[in-house]
Amino acid sequence: MKPSFSPRAFALPLALGVLCLFFYLREPLFLGPRNLTQLLVEFALTGTLALGMFLILLPGQIDLSVGSGVGLVGGIAAVLVFHHGWPAPAALGAGLGAALVLWLLMGALIVRQRIPAFIITLGGLLVFKGLFWLVIRNSTVPVVAGGGENLYSRLTTGYLPAAVGLTLTALVLAGLAFAQGRDRAARRALGLAVPPIWGTILRGAAVALAAFGLVLLCNRFRGVPVTLLVLAGAAGLVHFLTRHTPFGRHLYAIGGNEEAAALSGIPVSRVLIGAYGLMGVAVALTGFMTTAYAGASTTTVGDLMELDAIAACVIGGTALRGGRGSVGGVLCGALIMAVLLSGMTLLAVEPELKFIARGTVLALAVWLDVRFGGEARG
Amino acid sequence: MHPVVAARGLTKRFPGVVALRGVDFDLRAGEIHALCGENGAGKSTLIKLLSGIHPHGSYEGELRIDGQPAAFRSVRDAEAAGLAVITQELALVDGLSVAENLFLGRAPRRGWRIDWPALYRRAADLLWEFGLDVDPETPVGRLGIGQKQLVEIARAMDKRSRVLVLDEPTAALAAREVGVLQKHLRRLRAGGTACIYISHRLEEVRALADRVTVLRDGATVATLGRAEAEPAVIIRQMVGRELTEQFPRPAAAVERRGEPLLAVRGLRVAPPAGSRVRLAEVSLTVHSGEVLGIGGLMGAGRTELLLHLFAGWGRRRAGEVTLGGRPYAEPAPDRSIARGLVLATEDRRRLGLIPGEGITFNLSLASLGRFTRWGGRLDRPAEEQAAAGLFQSLRIRAPGLATPVRGLSGGNQQKVVLGKALLTEPAVVLLDEPTRGIDVGARVEVYQLIQRLTAAGCGVVLVSSDLPELMGMSDRILMLAGGRPGGEFARAAFDPERLLAAALQAAPAVPHPLPG
Numbered sequence: 065m066k067p068s069f070s071p072r073a074f075a076l077p078l079a080l081g082v083l084c085l086f087f088y089l090r091e092p093l094f095l096g097p098r099n100l101t102q103l104l105v106e107f108a109l110t111g112t113l114a115l116g117m118f119l120i121l122l123p124g125q126i127d128l129s130v131g132s133g134v135g136l137v138g139g140i141a142a143v144l145v146f147h148h149g150w151p152a153p154a155a156l157g158a159g160l161g162a163a164l165v166l167w168l169l170m171g172a173l174i175v176r177q178r179i180p181a182f183i184i185t186l187g188g189l190l191v192f193k194g195l196f197w198l199v200i201r202n203s204t205v206p207v208v209a210g211g212g213e214n215l216y217s218r219l220t221t222g223y224l225p226a227a228v229g230l231t232l233t234a235l236v237l238a239g240l241a242f243a244q245g246r247d248r249a250a251r252r253a254l255g256l257a258v259p260p261i262w263g264t265i266l267r268g269a270a271v272a273l274a275a276f277g278l279v280l281l282c283n284r285f286r287g288v289p290v291t292l293l294v295l296a297g298a299a300g301l302v303h304f305l306t307r308h309t310p311f312g313r314h315l316y317a318i319g320g321n322e323e324a325a326a327l328s329g330i331p332v333s334r335v336l337i338g339a340y341g342l343m344g345v346a347v348a349l350t351g352f353m354t355t356a357y358a359g360a361s362t363t364t365v366g367d368l369m370e371l372d373a374i375a376a377c378v379i380g381g382t383a384l385r386g387g388r389g390s391v392g393g394v395l396c397g398a399l400i401m402a403v404l405l406s407g408m409t410l411l412a413v414e415p416e417l418k419f420i421a422r423g424t425v426l427a428l429a430v431w432l433d434v435r436f437g438g439e440a441r442g
Numbered sequence: 443m444h445p446v447v448a449a450r451g452l453t454k455r456f457p458g459v460v461a462l463r464g465v466d467f468d469l470r471a472g473e474i475h476a477l478c479g480e481n482g483a484g485k486s487t488l489i490k491l492l493s494g495i496h497p498h499g500s501y502e503g504e505l506r507i508d509g510q511p512a513a514f515r516s517v518r519d520a521e522a523a524g525l526a527v528i529t530q531e532l533a534l535v536d537g538l539s540v541a542e543n544l545f546l547g548r549a550p551r552r553g554w555r556i557d558w559p560a561l562y563r564r565a566a567d568l569l570w571e572f573g574l575d576v577d578p579e580t581p582v583g584r585l586g587i588g589q590k591q592l593v594e595i596a597r598a599m600d601k602r603s604r605v606l607v608l609d610e611p612t613a614a615l616a617a618r619e620v621g622v623l624q625k626h627l628r629r630l631r632a633g634g635t636a637c638i639y640i641s642h643r644l645e646e647v648r649a650l651a652d653r654v655t656v657l658r659d660g661a662t663v664a665t666l667g668r669a670e671a672e673p674a675v676i677i678r679q680m681v682g683r684e685l686t687e688q689f690p691r692p693a694a695a696v697e698r699r700g701e702p703l704l705a706v707r708g709l710r711v712a713p714p715a716g717s718r719v720r721l722a723e724v725s726l727t728v729h730s731g732e733v734l735g736i737g738g739l740m741g742a743g744r745t746e747l748l749l750h751l752f753a754g755w756g757r758r759r760a761g762e763v764t765l766g767g768r769p770y771a772e773p774a775p776d777r778s779i780a781r782g783l784v785l786a787t788e789d790r791r792r793l794g795l796i797p798g799e800g801i802t803f804n805l806s807l808a809s810l811g812r813f814t815r816w817g818g819r820l821d822r823p824a825e826e827q828a829a830a831g832l833f834q835s836l837r838i839r840a841p842g843l844a845t846p847v848r849g850l851s852g853g854n855q856q857k858v859v860l861g862k863a864l865l866t867e868p869a870v871v872l873l874d875e876p877t878r879g880i881d882v883g884a885r886v887e888v889y890q891l892i893q894r895l896t897a898a899g900c901g902v903v904l905v906s907s908d909l910p911e912l913m914g915m916s917d918r919i920l921m922l923a924g925g926r927p928g929g930e931f932a933r934a935a936f937d938p939e940r941l942l943a944a945a946l947q948a949a950p951a952v953p954h955p956l957p958g
Contacts, residue, residue, distance in 0.1 A: 250823040256830065309818045310810040317807055320796035327753060327785065327793050328808040328862065329776040387798055 076380065076396040083400065087407035094410055097285040103406045104282065105220060108291035109354050110405075111398035113369055114376035115295075115302045116346025118394045119339045121377050122306070123318035124386025125181045127340070129170070129188030130373060133347040134366030136196040137163045138355025142205040145216060152214035160348040166192070167344025171337035189370070197363055206360040219294075219356040223287035229279045232288075236300075237272050244268070291353050298349065303391040305342075315339060319386025368422070375426040376401045378433050401425070444509030445470050446605055446636045447492065452503035454487050454496060461487040463660045464503070469605065474627060474637045476647040478676050479657035479881070485640050486851075488657070489607055492638075493527040494520035524604035528611060532590050536583030541565030543582050544597050572596045573622050584716070586741055592619060599630060606630065607638045610879050612646060616739045616907060617942075624650055642881055643908075644673035656680055677882055689914030690886075690893050691733070701767050702727040703901040704751070704783070704870045709761035711750050719746045721925045724761070728870060728901035733892060735916025736905045738945045743925035744905045745788060748872045752778045752785035766869060779808055782869035786859050786876060788905075790852070794859040797848035801840060802829040804847050804858050809865045832861040837887060853884030860891060870901045877911060889915060909938050921945045 087094040113130060120127045137159045144155035170188055174181045208217040224232070244264060251258045282288045306312035314335045317325040326332050350369070355361050380397030382389030404425065408418050447469040454462040462484045469475050477485050490496045491505070494514030498505075505512045507523050514520045520527075534543050541562050542549070550560040565578035574592050582590060591611060598606060606627075612620045627637060627650060641647055647654060654671040656663045656679040663679045704727065711721040721743050728734045736744050749755035751763060754773040763770045765781055778784065787793040795804055806813060806825050813825040829843055836857045840850055847858055856876065863871060873892070877885045892902055892915060906912045912919055913936045921928040921944035929944035931937075 247823060250821075251826075254823050254827040256823060256826055304819075308820050308822070310814055310820060311818070313803070313807065313810055313820070316799065316803070317796050320798050321792075324787075324793050324795055325807070327775050327787060329779040329866075330807070331776055387796070 076393070076400070080396065080400055080403065083403050083407065087403070087410065091407075091410055094407060097281065099406070099410065101282055101285040101289060103402055104278075105289050105291045105353075105357060106406050107399050107402035108289065108295040109350055109357065110369070110372050110376055110402050111295045111395055112298050112346055112353065113350040113373040114380075114394050114398045115298050115391065116343040116350075117370075117373040118302065118377050118382055118389060118391070119306075119315065119342050119346075120181075121319075121374070121382050121384065122315040122386055122389060123336055123339060124322070125174070125336065125339070126374070126384075127170075127181065127185045127188075127343055128370050129185040129192055130343065130347050130350075131366045131368055131370040132189050132192035132196060133163065133166070133344075134351040134354050134369050135361070135363075136192045136199065136366075137348045137351035138207075138365055139196050139200045139205065139351075139361040141216060141352060142207050142355055142361035143199055145207060145214065146205050146209055149209075152208070152216040156216060156352055159352065160345065163344040163348035163351070164341060165344075167340045167347065168337060171340025174340070175333045175336045200361050200363070202363060204360045204362045207356050216352065217356055217359075218290065219353050220289070220291055221356075222290040223282075224290070224293065226283040226287055229283060229288040230276070232293075233275050233279050236296075237268075237275060240271070241268060291357075294349055294353065298346065299391055299395060306391065311335065311338065316387055319383070319388070321387075371422065371426055372401050372405075373398075375422075375429050378429040379425075381433075384430065384433060397429075444506070446508060447638075448506040448509070449488075449492070450504045450506075452488065452491060452501060452505070454484075454491060454501040461660055462491070462501070465657070465660070465662050467655060467662065468665075469636045469638060471604075471636050472631055472634045473652040474631055474639050474650050476651035476654045476671075477638060477640045477657065478642075478644070478647065478654055478680055483657040483680070483881075484660040485657055486609070487660075489527060489529075489609060489638070489640070492520065493517055493525055493607060521603075525607065526598040526601055526603035526605070527607040527609070528591075528594055528598055529609045532594050534582045534590055534594055537581060539579050539581055540569070540576055540585070540593055541578035543593060544568060544578075544600065546597070568596055568600050572599070572626065584718075589619075591615065592623070595623065595626075599626065603635070605636050605638070607640075609640045610642070611639070612641060612643060618739075620646065642879065642885075644676055644882075647671065647676065648673060680882060689911070690889050691915050691917075698729040698732065700730070702729050702764070703766060704728040704903075705762075705764040706751070707762045707764075709747075709750075709763065710759040711746070711756040712759055713746070713756050717746070717756070719743045719925055721747055721750065721756070723926055724922070725927065726903075726920055726930075728903055730869075730899045730901055731896045732918070733896060733902045733904055733916045735912040735919040736903060736922060737907075737909065737912050737919055737941060738922035738928070741924075742922040742928075742945065744922055745874055746925075747922070748785055748874050748903065748905060752783060752872055779866050779868075782867070783872070784808070784863040784866050784868040784870070785872040786863045786874065788874035788878060790855050790859055794862075795847050795855060798846055800844040800846055801833065801838065801850075801858055802826055802843045805829045805832055805861045805865055808862050809867075812865075828865060829861075832865065836861050836891070853880035856880050856884065856888070860888070864891075864895075868900060870903070871895055872903045872905075874905045875907065876904070877906070877908070885911075909941060913938070913941070 084095070093099055113134065117127060117130065140162055141155040141159035144150040144158055145152055170184055173179055174184050208214045213221070248258050279288055282292070306315065314325065314330045317328065317330060318332055318335060322332065351366065354369070355365050358365055376397035377389065377394050378384060378397070379400055380389065380393030380395070382394060404421065405418070408421060445468040447467070449465060449467040452462050452465040453460070465484065465488060467488065477488070479485050487496070491501055494517045497515045498513035512523060514523070535546065538546070544565050545561055550557045550564065562578050569576060569578060572592070574589070574596060576585065576589060582593065585593065595608070595611060611623060615623065624646070631637065639647070639651060648671055651671060652668055654666045654676060656666070656676060658680060666675065706724060706726045709721055709724040713719055719741060724747060726734060736747070738744050746755055750758070751773060753775050763773070765783055770781070791797065796807065802825065806829060810820065813821045813828070815821045826843065833843060838854050838857045838861070840854060847855055850858070860876065876888050892904065895902055904912070904915055917933055919931045919936065919941060921941055923945055931941065
């Protein structure tokens with residue numbers, strides 16, 4: 065029997081609040097505009113990768129190679145810009161193409177050759193790491209030559225002017241409100257039950273408040289970071305894909321019962337390879353942003369990011385077995401991970417302890433999933 | 443003397459639903475007590491209270507074992523008190539051998555090691571005693587569902603439990619296996635074991651039960667003695683109304699006009715790894731408006747034939763399949779659905795449903811293309827409207843369209859599986875045991891659905907182990923035996939003994955001539 069409300073829906077914001085309060089009490093600068101903006105950039109990095117991981121976990125797959133992939137793809141683009149003098153857009157396009165090819169290839173190996181995803185992507189982790197170091201020749205490759213600026217570097221140094229951020233938010237919210245209204249009208253026309261209007265308005269108000277609050281907060285520093293825009297775009301796309309397209313239904317169905325999904329005429333192989341392809345895109349975006357954030361491609365870029373992405377998903381209620389999860393949850397989980405990491409950095413926690421904390425959180429999240437999130441099988 | 447099990451005023455509430463309302467129930471030593479009731483009448487809930495799955499404290503009322511108040515906190519407590527429950531979901535480990543499964547968790551030991559010779563000797567004895575012809579070293583995963591069930595029953599019987607609870611034990615069994623089971627239940631009864639027997643097959647209940655308790659809407663309606671327990675009486679108590687016409691199919695032969703919708707000629711299929719069923723020389727035709735029944739014993743290849751036609755099971759070695767007048771060489775589910783062929787699977791939980799998702803999700807899963815609009819967007823209001831239509835016309839009983847199908851009763855799950863097939867707007871519908879494990883009321887609704895399909899011009903292939911059902915609903919029947927045709931019968935020639943004889947013999951090597 066399912067309770068009518070999900071305790072997780074309250075537990076996640078609560079945990080987030082407690083974490084923020086803790087760091088704030090230890091170091092009031094934590095909630096300063098500068099630190100918050102930086103925190104949001106880091107959130108965007110983890111979040112974008114976690115959204116890709118979400119598409120992989122939903123059908124019951126896993127991808128351990130994304131951390132080294134992030135380094136590799138960022139490295140390819142940096143080398144093309146710095147050593148070969150490519151214009152930044154072309155270099156980023158080449159990196160994206162490489163990521164797509166690699167992930168489609170891994171997807172094809174996993175699906176068509178029936179090699180477990182765990183093994184293929186663990187292999188990918190090592191292979192990509194090796195390729196990465198070959199590509200950058202174990203050196204530090206800046207994302208832009210001679211202290212200038214290009215599209216690549218602006219990924220993490222660019223901010224939207226205050227007015228643009230506010231206008232964009234207003235437009236998106238208006239679009240969402242319009243979609244809601246159209247859905248309600250369609251339901252009424254078909255004689256279906258329409259959810260009570262006050263609930264929709266209340267939810268809409270909460271979303272609007274959060275969105276405008278976030279933008280105003282960013283505007284107190286330099287404006288909405290470009291990375292946050294990338295994350296918002298990715299989140300909107302993944303939400304649309306998972307909730308409003310056959311592809312998303314197929315992901316949930318495969319994760320819920322693969323055999324039944326196949327017998328319902330779902331092209332399981334194509335759907336899974338497609339999910340890996342999208343993971344490749346998420347890896348590329350995260351790779352560019354992470355490398356730009358570091359200022360240069362170095363051998364440690366992307367290290368262990370796969371674990372943060374998986375932890376974000378699981379904290380946010382995505383089942384490791386597949387078939388359950390939501391974009392909202394994943395974003396919440398990514399924010400918790402970002403707060404944790406950024407807070408510890410601010411408090412100058414030793415790296416040893418940070419590793420231990422990250423590992424503990426990952427194990428704890430999976431334990432909570434197994435203990436409270438997983439329904440009985442069958 | 444106290445009854446072995448005495449329940450008084452059992453009430454069990456779930457959020458939004460009262461599953462049991464003050465149920466009284468007695469089980470005496472040495473009796474077989476049948477429990478009957480429609481889907482959602484409360485049989486499964488009652489069993490779960492008795493067996494500790496719903497622990498003491500989660501329900502109201504009193505439970506006594508041998509006159510002593512019982513407070514089972516877990517299944518283990520109930521087992522310790524001598525209750526053994528055999529559910530429809532079997533508790534066997536596929537990767538272990540039959541012998542290991544029979545003595546799972548209680549293997550004979552020599553010191554700290556398992557005494558393998560003793561284990562296999564005792565397993566062989568037990569299987570022989572039970573009349574089950576399987577090698578104790580066979581992995582359980584290789585057995586059919588009927589044989590698995592018998593293995594599990596043998597295990598429970600060997601534990602010398604005082605109370606044996608059987609939930610739909612014969613749903614997947616062939617007639618011979620049912621006979622074996624009944625023989626053993628009678629023997630156990632003579633030895634003083636009490637047995638609760640849940641079955642929708644009323645002839646079995648009549649043949650076996652000393653008393654019958656009928657549940658309806660979570661309450662005890664009646665407890666009938668052996669003399670009163672006529673099937674018609676039980677059915678009346680279960681549904682609260684007379685079912686005059688069980689099989690709505692008219693006896694008049696359907697006129698076969700034009701090209702067949704589906705035609706199979708000389709089909710030979712080699713099994714994939716892990717299966718031993720081999721199809722050979724299978725030929726059949728299905729015309730518009732016609733029901734072709736397919737009968738046979740367990741392992742005759744009925745399910746495999748349907749799976750080959752719909753999903754390309756195994757490897758086709760010879761033969762032709764024509765669907766809608768065009769050859770169909772490499773079947774796959776998406777191609778089949780696109781060409782108007784659809785399958786409603788027998789194993790609902792494993793092959794038919796996404797258990798954690800809601801009714802709408804499951805109903806539309808095979809027809810999402812119809813609800814996809816510009817830019818790949820799903821038109822969810824339209825989807826929900828279609829689902830709501832099926833919800834009503836199939837009379838699915840559930841709190842709402844978003845209810846996860848995991849929590850539905852067997853009959854309602856079956857309706858969702860059928861609804862999913864219907865929504866694809868098929869021309870030919872393959873139904874694999876569509877009434878297995880569902881109650882009389884839902885069964886009649888399935889029959890009416892078949893009527894509606896054929897009236898609308900569909901062709902239906904009906905696989906069933908229930909001979910009266912097969913004869914009552916088919917226009918022609920093809921019996922399979924060992925993956926080969928054992929004979930094909932027109933409606934005028936239906937006769938249980940001849941059908942059964944056809945199922946038992948191995949077929950001649952030449953394809954059977956088609957009548958009509």
